[in-house]
Amino acid sequence: MPDIAYEQARHGSSIGQPLTRRDGFLKVTGGATFAADNRPEGMLHAVIAVSRIARGRVAHLDVAAAKAHPGVVDVMVPGNAPKLAADPDAKNDPFTFRLDLLQNDKVRYAHQPIAVVIAETLEAATEGAELLAPRYETESPRIGLDTAEAHKPPAVGAGDKTAATKGDVEAGLKSAEHRIEAVYETPAQYHNAMEPHSIVAQWDGDKLTVDTPSQGMAMATMRLAGLFGIDPKNILLRSPFLGGGFGSKGFLSGPQVLGVMAAKHAGRPVKLVLRREQMFGPVGHRAETRQTLRLGTDGSGALTALDHHTLTATSSFDDFYEPASALSRYLYKAPALATTHSGVRVDTGTPLFMRAPGEASGSAALEAAIDEMAETCGIDPLVFRQMNYAEAEPISERPFSSKALRECYEQGAARFGWERRSAAPRSMRDEAGRLVGWGVGTALFPALMMQAEARAEIRADGTGTVAIGAHDMGQGAWTALAQIAADGLGIDLDQLDFKSGSSDLPNGGIAGGSAHTATAGAAIHSASAAVLALLSEMATTDERSPLFGAGNAGVYAAGGRLIRRDDESRSESFSDILSRAGKDSVSASGKGAPDPASRESYAMHAHGAVFAEVTVDPDLGQIRVTRLVGAFAAGRIVNPRLVTSQYYGGMIWGVSFALHENAVVDPRSGRVMNPNLGEYHVPVNADVPSIEAILVEEHDPHVNPLGIKGVGEIGITGTAGAIANAVYHATGVRVRKMPITLDKLLG
Ligand code: MOS
Secondary structure (H helix, E strand, O other), X not given: OOOOOOOOOOOOOOOOOOOOOOOHHHHHOOOOOOHHHOOOOOOEEEEEEEOOOOOEEEEEOOHHHHHHOOOEEEEXXXXXXXXXXXXXXOOOOOOOOOOOOXXXXXXXXXXXXXXXXXXXXXXXXXXXXXXXXXXXXEOOOOOOOOOOOOEOXXXXXXXXXXOEEEOOHXXXXXXXXXXXXXXXXXXXXXXXXXXOOEEEEEEEOOEEEEEOOOOOXXXXXXXXXXXXXXXXXXXXXXXXXOOOOOOOOOOOOHHHHHHXXXXXXXXXXXXXXXXXXXHOOOOOEEOXXXXXXXXXXXXXXXXXXXXXXXXXXXXXXXXXXXXXXXXXXXXXXXXXXXXXXXXEEEOOOOOOOOOXXXXXXXXXXXXXXXXXXXXXXXXXXXXXXXXXXXXXXXXXXXXXXXXXXXXXXXXXXXXXXXXXXXXXXXXXXXXXXXXXXXXXXXXXXXXXXXXXXXXXXXXXXXXXXXXXXXXXXXXXXXXXXXXXXXHHHOOOHHHEEEEOOEOOOOXXXXXXXXXXXXXXXXXXXXXXXXXXXXXXXXXXOOXXXXXXXXXXXXXXXXXXXXXXXXXXXXXXXXXXHHHHOOOOEEEEEEEEOOOXXXXXXXXXXXXXXXXXXXXXXXXXXXXXXXXXXXXXXXXXXXXXXXXXXXXXXXXXXXXXXXXXXXXXXXXXXXXXXXXXXXXXXXXXXXXXXXXXXXXXXXXXXXXXXXXEOXXXXXXXXXXXXXXXXXXXXXHOOOOOEOOOOHHHHHO
16 A cells, blocks of 8 residues: 655645634534533423532431422432442542442532432422432531541552652752752632533433533543443434533533433433532542642752652542642753652542643642742742753653753743843832732643544545544634644545544544644544545556556645645546546544654653733732733644634633632531632633733654644643742742732731
């Protein structure tokens, strides 16, 4: 078969174009059907009742009162809930997280579902749920990082090592000329995607159709198949649009499964949508951390040792540990390095993946510590980073697959005007007399690859189809992946039918770990290449084709034609090739996956540098972020408009992390006391400053065939630290407990 694998240099007209979202028009006109917009014939509404206690058991529910309420059809409780084929507490693998599915009356966290009321209307179901008037046997909740002895987690994050060390940190600290030790705290944060978890479920015998937002349809389908004991082929999961995911829709949550159970229980289609406050419990969150950093440098300011320890919380009944120390394994080249984690079990829902899990909290602490270290050495914080960043992974010593971080520092600093910064804290003011501070943070996120499959087809009319069960949670996957598909097939985008967002398509993997474009893109690339190889075979072996005899690596595809490399005047359209062969179409499948050999040889990350300006009212302590400049290098940029938008989003998460988000838990009840968007603060437009993102050019030949790295999460890293450092520079006050609020400046 002729080899027509692409070089990265040869790409069609779609990749690299700043196209607007292909689904944008549907979204802004209300034409996009989100899960909860579905209303199958005969649909009922389900509302969950959640626990007000964090630990104990439900002693009584007034089911009779709820059932007697007009419009209520039934109440699903542990006694009558459908039997499941698998124990939802069974831990088959580290990524099967335990779910609360009304299998018993135990309460393990506040806002745990304890009943589901099913009714003809949403109002009736809501009112019915209020009539349940639960009584509890309450045990005192274990809340906060000091509630119990810490233990060593079996693993952190997505199966990372709990500890990784190199050299003798104590000796490195002892021999250091300058030293700092500081403890940083980050609070629990909750997801709050604009679209809460929602599901419309309908059964037809043992066939199940669900409309629900998902970042991992194939995994969700397998989970449902296991819980209900049905063939995954009998499940159709549709997830064409998500109103944000941020990690919370990576795994099917308990309430989504309860919607499926309610439909089974009622024998009718059911819709279940979480209320905002119900998201503060059963759908994952980012756990609080307390991070201890100890750093030392020699007289020149070169790091001699870096010790990063994270204490974090997990639930009483499952394991997920925020891997906050992990990024210290990659970023700065201390000859002695220790990165460790410990955990405490508390009575909350299980924390899970959320917006750069680990890197976000870890970077917030590490970048603040680096700033403190630079100040102790009397070195400009940018210069200190430029002296100390690593060019090979400090622990494994694998070289980075590309070295663009220096460029990020330089381009970001130039754009921001960093050279005009005056070193001393409280030394800059704006015209209104407010204190001005400038800070910097390094951004870093691993360039992950997962597994995905795609199918591609070219038809005799010259049009093509690419099908992949990929996920667009707002990041623009439908657009970026279609650009890759059009170029992969060598056709114009308007000749492409791109099918996505449904579980009956080839497994598109997971939209997580900022790896979706790279992974699904690689699958699309390989499926398209396989189709073109078939077409090429048909043409180059046929005497009647102008491409006859072009031989190995002799043709490429563009504009719906195969073209001879050695003589571009000789080409043939896909239509002509297929018509002559008497075929309507030709199709093939392909896979995307990491290449183990290159992963062994290189450390792969996207890099960046974020510069922040804040103003602080000298009397009232009010903090505003006024300017953010981020320079990021993330390999091939598929769509600069969407990538810029991803960086903006990430940097706004950083603003949110530094100044806004804070789930306050009442230690007596174990409840989050601010489970609503009025009191759980996220930035609104007025909080979002001037933001610029610089797309630093980077060619990474090792990371995957298309040279694509993730851009979804890197923006939050670097940013929170840069803002904290800017607040210090403005005020001279180091706030080591996030979010940074005015009371902490005045205190
Ligand atoms: Mo993300 S937390 O990798 O969806």
